[in-house]
Amino acid sequence: MILLLAGTTEARRLAEGLAAAGVPVRASLAGATKGPRPLPVPIRVGGFGGAAGFCAFLRDAGIHAVLDATHPFATRIGPRSAALCAEAGLPYLRVLRPAWAPGPDDDWHEVAIPGDVARIIPAGATVFLATGRQGLADFAGLAGRRVIARVIDPPTGPPPIPGAELVVGMPGDVDAEEALLRRLRVDWIVTKNSGGPASGKLQAARRLRLPVAMLRRPPAPGNVATVPEALDWVAGL
Incomplete structure (x- = not known):
């Protein structure tokens, strides 16, 4: 049994490839996003209960290998x-x-870190914060700017950044992103270097000549592979 730590496009592709190959797999989702798209393999949702809980799950579920396809900033x-x-x-x-x-x-x-963002964005700027719902409070140093945060699921309670405006929805293509940035009169974009296919917001920033504060991704543990390499790795176990 393979444990697939999921939540990304790569995890979906892995789940599809493993299911097509008839490999027993269990996908795990953190539960950070409401109503995630279904996967073609059995899914568990939620945390493991710390290191002890994770080890107990590996043992009890008969896991013999782990594929980690979580977000680069997990x-x-x-x-x-x-x-x-x-x-x-x-x-x-x-x-x-x-x-x-x-x-x-x-x-x-x-x-390198969210706290550095306020050092480069001038007071009074309109900032489009495209870093996701989790960790918004890390950007509290942006007080004194107009902060517009895009989230897929709105946070419960008051915004983590006092006075911040919320835009609820998924990212769009370059034309939709350009229209949104124009409508909001954005001066700066803040995002994480999540990588992957070309990002509509970054293409729109290029068109509009907007500066982007790009959060550097953390180092990844273990050996790093692409989806095809990971499927070959599983086949060779």
Whole structure:
């Protein structure tokens, strides 16, 4: 049985490939997004209950290998899973999409942590925060700017950033993103270097010549592979 730590497009492709190959697999979703799209394999939702719970699940479910296809910025589950698999002697593989790289017409300002963003964005600017619902409070230093945060699911309670406006919805293509940025009169975009296919918001930023504060992705634990490489890896176990 393969444990697939899911929640990304790559995880969906892995689930489809493993199901087509008849490989027993169990996908795990953190439950951070309401109403996730179904996968063609059995799914569990929610945390494991810490390191002990994760190890107990591996044992009780008969897991013999772990494919980690979580988000590039999932900074807790990846390192913990890699370490626990190493301790248990279980094969572990991290599936990670390539990072984005700026082109000659892009105006990117790479930052290491959310707290650095306020140092480069001037007071009074209109900031489009496209970093997701979780971790919005990390950008509280942007007080003094007009902050517009896009979220897929609205947070419960008051916005983590006082005075922030929320745009609820999924990212669109470049034309939709350009129209949204124009309508909101955005001066700066803040996003994470999630990587993967071309991003509509980044293409729109290029068209509009908007500066982008790009959060550098954290280092990934373990060996890193693409989806085809991961499917070959499973076939060779």
